[in-house]
Amino acid sequence: MATMVDIPAHVPADRVVDFDLFNPPGVEEDYFASWTSLLDGPGLVWTTANGGHWIAARGDVVRALWADAERLSSECLAVTPGLGDVMRFIPLQQDGAEHKAFRMPVMKGLASRFVVALEPKVQSVARELMEGLRPRGECEFVADFAEILPLNIFLSLIDVPREDRPALRKLGVQLTRPDGSMSVDELRQAADDYLWPFIQKRLAEPGDDLFSRILSEPVDGRAWTEDEARRMCRNLLFGGLDTVAAMIGMVALHLARHPDDQRLLRERLELIPDAADELMRRYPTVAVSRNAVTDVEIDGVTIRAGDLVYLPSVLHNLDPACFEVPEEVRFDRGLTPIRHTTMGVGVHRCVGAGLARMEVIMFLREWLGGMPEFTLAPGKAVAMKGGNVGACTSLPLVWNNQG
Numbered sequence: 001m002a003t004m005v006d007i008p009a010h011v012p013a014d015r016v017v018d019f020d021l022f023n024p025p026g027v028e029e030d031y032f033a034s035w036t037s038l039l040d041g042p043g044l045v046w047t048t049a050n051g052g053h054w055i056a057a058r059g060d061v062v063r064a065l066w067a068d069a070e071r072l073s074s075e076c077l078a079v080t081p082g083l084g085d086v087m088r089f090i091p092l093q094q095d096g097a098e099h100k101a102f103r104m105p106v107m108k109g110l111a112s113r114f115v116v117a118l119e120p121k122v123q124s125v126a127r128e129l130m131e132g133l134r135p136r137g138e139c140e141f142v143a144d145f146a147e148i149l150p151l152n153i154f155l156s157l158i159d160v161p162r163e164d165r166p167a168l169r170k171l172g173v174q175l176t177r178p179d180g181s182m183s184v185d186e187l188r189q190a191a192d193d194y195l196w197p198f199i200q201k202r203l204a205e206p207g208d209d210l211f212s213r214i215l216s217e218p219v220d221g222r223a224w225t226e227d228e229a230r231r232m233c234r235n236l237l238f239g240g241l242d243t244v245a246a247m248i249g250m251v252a253l254h255l256a257r258h259p260d261d262q263r264l265l266r267e268r269l270e271l272i273p274d275a276a277d278e279l280m281r282r283y284p285t286v287a288v289s290r291n292a293v294t295d296v297e298i299d300g301v302t303i304r305a306g307d308l309v310y311l312p313s314v315l316h317n318l319d320p321a322c323f324e325v326p327e328e329v330r331f332d333r334g335l336t337p338i339r340h341t342t343m344g345v346g347v348h349r350c351v352g353a354g355l356a357r358m359e360v361i362m363f364l365r366e367w368l369g370g371m372p373e374f375t376l377a378p379g380k381a382v383a384m385k386g387g388n389v390g391a392c393t394s395l396p397l398v399w400n401n402q403g
């Protein structure tokens with residue numbers, strides 16, 4: 001809920017806007033258009049909504065501030081009040097040498113050879129879901145597919161047996177589409193309660209799953225404590241579900257609206273990796289926040305030590321000064337995934353980036369290979385939401401199931 005606040009003296013009047021990131025104007029119809037309205041103004045604005053904070057509103061400013069881990073801290077996770085204190089994510093909420101020490105084992109655990117080895121699992125989860133959907137001729141893509149795929153992959157990563165999985169389904173829904181029935185505290189508690197038996201087991205008897213690999217890597221030459229293990233596992237759970245679900249939802253929405261792109265990718269499967277990179281650039285849904293630890297001069301204004309800055313990757317990836325005709329999806333842009341900011345910039349860049357990219361590629365291969373041409377269901381609305389991770393909340397699709 002947006003709350004109005006006094007505007008601090010160091011904020012010039014021409015930088016003040018009223019922009020509620022949890023509910024930007026028009027977000028239900030189009031998350032991206034609701035944000036890009038800010039590209040018409042200065043590169044850094046101060047919104048009076050949500051307690052008052054800066055928003056980087058131009059591509060070069062978003063990127064420069066995101067890369068500046070010296071002067072901007074990740075510790076607080078502050079736009080959602082209390083979230084950072086409750087979650088205490090490792091490594092997301094760490095800075096400097098401490099962050100480096102914890103990030104290293106997580107990076108090793110998610111190294112590309114393990115990601116490649118996971119492809120058959122992703123394939124079988126996707127195929128199983130599609131088999132159930134195909135004869136129906138229609139689905140609510142978010143609930144029926146986008147939310148389920150990453151959850152099952154995550155559970156495979158930590159080697160949770162299939163019969164234990166339904167318990168996380170409700171939690172998964174609260175993570176991707178919170179309906180207010182669970183507070184942040186309750187959500188954290190439920191995630192910890194669910195994960196803890198598995199973490200304990202992996203700490204005691206490491207297997208060859210992701211958690212075991214990470215937890216058996218020392219941190220600065222010593223073992224992980226139980227508290228640190230919980231905070232890291234929580235970070236992986238909260239970092240790798242709604243983000244992937246949101247991305248897959250946006251990719252499916254694009255294809256439903258662009259049958260030519262569906263046809264092209266069905267005919268030329270070799271284009272899929274480039275298409276995945278371009279779709280991930282075009283539909284970024286994550287924004288992060290930082291607290292300045294010292295004064296930062298940028299775009300003609302001063303961010304004061306302690307100020308909160310919000311960094312939406314959508315305002316980098318869809319800034320025409322950063323990408324030519326950025327709204328257009330062009331599979332031949334020849335981008336490297338680090339040119340866009342969908343997965344972040346610099347020392348905190350997503351440790352799951354390789355896994356997420358693989359999930360999008362596998363989704364494209366499997367869905368386009370196994371399902372007939374699909375469109376949006378006539379007469380039913382697509383809906384989106386804002387927040388730290390924007391997403392489709394409703395994506396009704398139809399196809400001809402007689403073909």
Ligand code: HEM
Nearest residue numbers: 091092239240243244247286288343344348350351352356
């Ligand atoms: C399309 C899907 C994804 C998107 C868009 C995404 C986006 C991001 C972004 C923007 C950051 C940087 C945060 C910051 O700078 O404060 C980040 C960090 C992180 N992500 Fe992802 N992510 C995705 C998938 C995943 C997956 C699958 C996992 C793990 C299973 C994961 C785990 C993490 C972790 C642990 C961090 C913290 C890294 C650090 O602070 O050093 N993410 N992600």
